[in-house]
Amino acid sequence: MPEGFILQRLLTRMSVLYAVFVRLFAQILQFLLLKNHVKKDVNEMKTENNRTVLTGTHFMNGDIACAEGALAAGCKFFAGYPITPATEIAEHLSKRMPEVGGIYIQMEDEIGSIAAVIGASYTGLKAMTATSGPGFSLMQENIGLAVMTEAPCVIVDIMRGGPSTGQPTLPGQQDIMQAKWGSHGDYEIIALAPSSVQEMFDLTIEAFNLSETYRVPTMVLADEVVGHMWEKVVIPPAEKIRIVNRKKPNTSPEKYLPYMPDDDLVPPMACFGEGFSFHATGLTHDEHGYPKTSSSGVQQKLVKRLCEKIRKNADKIVKVREFMVDDAEVIVVAYGIVARAALSAVKEARKTGIKAGLLRPITIWPFPEKLIAKIAEQAKKIVVPEMNCGQLVREVERNVQGTSVVFLSKLGEDPHTPMEILEAIRRNC
Amino acid sequence: MVAEISHPLSKYLREAMMPHIWCSGCGNGIILNCFVQAVDELQIDLKKLVVVSGIGCIGRAAGYINTDSFHTTHGRPIAFATGVKLANPDLEVVVISGDGDLFAIGGNHFIHAARRNIGIKVICANNFNYGMTGGQQGPTTLLEAFTTTTPYGNIEHPFNLVHLAAASGATYVARWTTLHVRRLTQSIKKMLQKEGFNFIEVVSPCPEIFGRRNRMRTGLQMMEWFKKASIIEHFSDPAKADITPERIVVGEFVDIEKPCYEKLLYDKMAQILT
Numbered sequence: 001m002p003e004g005f006i007l008q009r010l011l012t013r014m015s016v017l018y019a020v021f022v023r024l025f026a027q028i029l030q031f032l033l034l035k036n037h038v039k040k041d042v043n044e045m046k047t048e049n050n051r052t053v054l055t056g057t058h059f060m061n062g063d064i065a066c067a068e069g070a071l072a073a074g075c076k077f078f079a080g081y082p083i084t085p086a087t088e089i090a091e092h093l094s095k096r097m098p099e100v101g102g103i104y105i106q107m108e109d110e111i112g113s114i115a116a117v118i119g120a121s122y123t124g125l126k127a128m129t130a131t132s133g134p135g136f137s138l139m140q141e142n143i144g145l146a147v148m149t150e151a152p153c154v155i156v157d158i159m160r161g162g163p164s165t166g167q168p169t170l171p172g173q174q175d176i177m178q179a180k181w182g183s184h185g186d187y188e189i190i191a192l193a194p195s196s197v198q199e200m201f202d203l204t205i206e207a208f209n210l211s212e213t214y215r216v217p218t219m220v221l222a223d224e225v226v227g228h229m230w231e232k233v234v235i236p237p238a239e240k241i242r243i244v245n246r247k248k249p250n251t252s253p254e255k256y257l258p259y260m261p262d263d264d265l266v267p268p269m270a271c272f273g274e275g276f277s278f279h280a281t282g283l284t285h286d287e288h289g290y291p292k293t294s295s296s297g298v299q300q301k302l303v304k305r306l307c308e309k310i311r312k313n314a315d316k317i318v319k320v321r322e323f324m325v326d327d328a329e330v331i332v333v334a335y336g337i338v339a340r341a342a343l344s345a346v347k348e349a350r351k352t353g354i355k356a357g358l359l360r361p362i363t364i365w366p367f368p369e370k371l372i373a374k375i376a377e378q379a380k381k382i383v384v385p386e387m388n389c390g391q392l393v394r395e396v397e398r399n400v401q402g403t404s405v406v407f408l409s410k411l412g413e414d415p416h417t418p419m420e421i422l423e424a425i426r427r428n429c
Numbered sequence: 430m431v432a433e434i435s436h437p438l439s440k441y442l443r444e445a446m447m448p449h450i451w452c453s454g455c456g457n458g459i460i461l462n463c464f465v466q467a468v469d470e471l472q473i474d475l476k477k478l479v480v481v482s483g484i485g486c487i488g489r490a491a492g493y494i495n496t497d498s499f500h501t502t503h504g505r506p507i508a509f510a511t512g513v514k515l516a517n518p519d520l521e522v523v524v525i526s527g528d529g530d531l532f533a534i535g536g537n538h539f540i541h542a543a544r545r546n547i548g549i550k551v552i553c554a555n556n557f558n559y560g561m562t563g564g565q566q567g568p569t570t571l572l573e574a575f576t577t578t579t580p581y582g583n584i585e586h587p588f589n590l591v592h593l594a595a596a597s598g599a600t601y602v603a604r605w606t607t608l609h610v611r612r613l614t615q616s617i618k619k620m621l622q623k624e625g626f627n628f629i630e631v632v633s634p635c636p637e638i639f640g641r642r643n644r645m646r647t648g649l650q651m652m653e654w655f656k657k658a659s660i661i662e663h664f665s666d667p668a669k670a671d672i673t674p675e676r677i678v679v680g681e682f683v684d685i686e687k688p689c690y691e692k693l694l695y696d697k698m699a700q701i702l703t
Contacts, residue, residue: 077516098701103515103694108541112508115501115538119481119512122499123520127512145502272497272513273520275476279443279492281500290446291492291500 051099053238062200062227063088063130066156066220067096069204070128072241075154076102077120077127079113081135084168085224086158089130110135114142114155121151122280124271126208130156132224134165136175137182143217144183147306149280150215150259150267152246154207157219158227161412171224171415173336176391179219180365186303188310190317191219191365193335197231203362209244210317214309215266221364223387225337225415253277259302260287265309310366319362320371324350328357330429331379333372333396335361337415338385344418345425354429367395376400381428383408385416441465441475443495450489454640454648456607456633457487460554463610464525465494467617478521479513481506483530486561487554487633490525504535507542510549518548518691521621528555528569532588536568543597546625547690552617553590553628556635564638571674575642592667594628595683601627602667602683606655607634609679616681625689632659632677 053072060068067089070078078097080090090106097104103120107113113129120127131139136157146153161167162174179191190210192203204220211218249256249268258278261267267287270276283291284299292298310317323343325331330349334342339360349356359375361368372395376382382400384393385408393407408424410416442465451457468478475496482491484503491498501509506524514522524531531539531553542549558576559565565578566585573582594602601623605613613631620627634640634651645651655677663680670678 077512079512098698101698101702105511105515107508107511108537111505112511112538112541115505115508116512116515118501119499119509119514120516121512123479123513123516125516127516141502142505145505149499272479272499273477273517277475277496279498279500281492282502283500288445290443291489 051096053241054235055237056235058233058235059230060197060233061088061230062194062197062222063158064092065197065200065233066130066204066222066227067092068233068235069201070154070208071096071100071102072201072235072238073126073205073208074243074245075126075128075208076100077117077125078103078129079105079107079116079120079127080129080131081107081110081113083110083132083135085160085227086130086132086135086156088227089156089158110138111142114139114146114153117153118142118146118149118151121146121153122149122272124273126152126212128154128156128208130158132158132160132168133162133172133175136178140178140182143189144185144187145282146217147183147187147189148282150269150306151217152211152215152269153217154204154211155217155219156204157221159221159223167412169224170412171337171387172411173223173338173387173391175221176364176386176388179221186307188307189217189219189365190214190310190363191221192362193221193364194226195336195339195360196226197229198233199362200226201233201235205241205243209242212244212246213266214313214317215246215269216310219365221336223336223415249276257287258289259285261305261309265305265312314366315370317363317366318368318371320368321358321360321362323358323360325357325359325375327355328375328378329355329380330383330425331357331359331375331381332383332385332421332425333359333361333392334385334421335364335392338387341416341418342385342421345421348418348422349425349429354425356425356429361392364392367392367399369395369399372396372399376403379403381406383421383424383428385410385421385424387411387415438462438465438469441468441495442493446492449493451486452637454634454636454651455486456556456631456635457490457554459607459610460487460525460552460613460631460633461490461493463614464523464552464617466614467621470614471618471621473521473621477519478523479510481510481513481522481524483526483535484561485527485530485559486556487525487527488530504530504533505538506530507535507538507549507551511542511547514548515691515694518695522549523621524549524551526551526553527560528553528557528590529559529567532590532593533568540593540597543594543599543626543628545690546598546600546687548624549626550620551626551628553630554633555590555630556633556639558635558639560635560638564642569672571672574639576639577642587672589667589671590630591628591670591682594630595667598626598687599628599683600625600685600687601681603628603681604630604632604670604679606632606659606677606679608652608655608659612661624692625687632672632679
């Protein structure tokens with residue numbers, strides 16, 4: 001054996017030993033440094049690192065794109081409970097959150113999940129949970145708490161077939177009304193409906209931005225197909241992503257009124273641990289946050305503001321996509337995965353000379369009332385395909401006076417095919 | 430002119446929230462007093478203290494204490510506090526709530542937070558019934574006790590809260606009555622200085638709602654019951670500490686060391702990031 005070879009092996013072994021030693025030393029040092037300073041490394045970890053936004057072109061499913069969108073939006077807290085078809089969001093975030101210095105916790109149920117999310121939000125972190133129908137039902141009471149205490153948070157609902165346990169592995173659009181009306185009392189929330197994997201990424205970011213802007217729980221209402229479908233996703237560079245953070249108070253703790261709104265009807269938000277020593281409650285409360293349960297004046301002022309901060313800003317919030325609507329006589333109103341089949345159907349109809357168009361609400365709540373009313377003036381018929389027994393179609397009907405609305409229900413199987421929607425267009429042109 | 434004298438602990442209270450809603454003879458004021466006394470003696474930075482409560486009479490305590498505070502939905506203070514503690518482990522997070530809130534509707538959150546050993550300190554006011562709604566049977570109502578929903582006497586076996594807490598994994602478990610003011614204050618101080626999920630049950634008089642249906646019409650009569658029935662037995666078997674009309678075992682039941690959840694979590698995160 002040549003001497004050079006022996007020397008080389010010896011050196012290799014020594015370098016391995018050296019590496020082991022260095023690592024061990026680093027770990028001991030880290031242990032000693034971090035032992036009594038839990039918060040210190042939290043702060044260090046919470047600084048942005050290059051794993052937060054995975055800039056580039058990826059092939060992923062909708063659930064994972066949603067999780068990545070949350071991270072890109074600055075989400076640093078996820079609490080959830082396993083449920084088909086949303087589980088992949090939790091699984092992915094259990095791996096990714098520690099990489100970006102964020103918190104992942106699996107709670108004992110969905111009630112606890114949303115409660116922990118509100119707690120983390122009040123402690124200054126952008127926070128999210130993800131679930132499906134049954135879990136979404138369990139969350140409703142605390143969604144009301146988030147509305148009442150104006151806690152910014154994102155709730156992802158990957159809709160499956162219901163009621164009850166229903167069809168865990170099949171798509172549905174049956175939680176549309178639950179998203180708006182599920183909790184008791186009067187309130188407004190924001191809900192977005194993605195129809196592609198790319199939109200799962202984009203709209204999750206948008207959901208965080210809206211939630212932080214208006215201090216309102218914001219929902220991503222996707223369906224099982226969008227959640228489980230694999231598609232190309234382009235994640236832009238971090239600096240190209242628009243991020244909105246909640247307004248902070250610029251007053252002293254002594255003068256801070258936690259529920260005194262600015263002109264946009266949204267109060268600036270202090271967080272626990274910042275020295276403002278404020279109280280939050282689900283009870284009807286005044287600007288101080290103090291309970292005022294027998295005052296009709298306080299109740300009216302508070303609840304009306306909670307509704308109006310969304311209603312009066314609806315024009316800024318609402319987004320739709322239109323396709324060949326301008327001269328259309330038959331307009332399909334569809335959202336989520338169904339809108340993809342509707343787009344194909346409209347294109348096919350146009351090939352045969354039918355003046356068809358598509359209006360796709362991206363914002364489900366607040367409902368795009370004005371836009372629907374506008375298209376109803378020109379359209380002879382409006383076709384609404386949904387994977388339910390008729391939910392958003394009621395909102396469409398409410399806003400179109402005189403124009404007839406055709407509802408196309410589909411339940412318990414794959415979403416509408418383009419042919420099925422095309423048939424409906426043909427029948428109604 | 431007499432100079433205005435304020436109570437030495439009044440800085441811990443939100444005076445704008447006074448008068449409080451509690452009945453005369455209620456033990457909640459004693460519990461609140463012991464808590465702020467403990468906070469004062471430990472000189473805890475109020476800016477780093479968060480008090481969370483659920484729904485019920487004692488649930489209003491969060492609003493009365495002059496710190497960051499949150500009055501959550503019924504049964505959910507521990508789940509809410511979990512989010513607070515993990516988002517900022519430097520905060521001292523205390524849950525003050527009642528037996529119905531923590532052990533009926535919120536029982537699941539209690540046992541799982543104890544299992545995780547997350548650093549939340551829980552003080553439970555046990556008044557044997559649902560006071561705020563007018564005195565219904567609850568998870569701690571004693572056998573044969575009368576409430577508005579057990580007009581013929583209660584047939585449900587009550588929870589032994591210290592046994593439940595110990596079995597679920599809490600690292601500090603104690604029980605006192607509102608008669609044991611000094612011991613309770615010391616116990617709260619100990620709990621606040623200790624890592625992990627810690628629990629104190631405070632047996633509390635509810636003469637207006639519970640007592641008057643059970644031959645204890647005044648706060649004094651209820652306190653006399655506590656005095657007669659309570660026995661201090663430190664580190665006795667919590668499984669044998671069921672509360673009965675004849676016997677209320679009080680004292681510390683558990684005081685053990687176990688790594689807390691937030692420490693394990695952040696250690697794991699540090700490992701992953703290096």
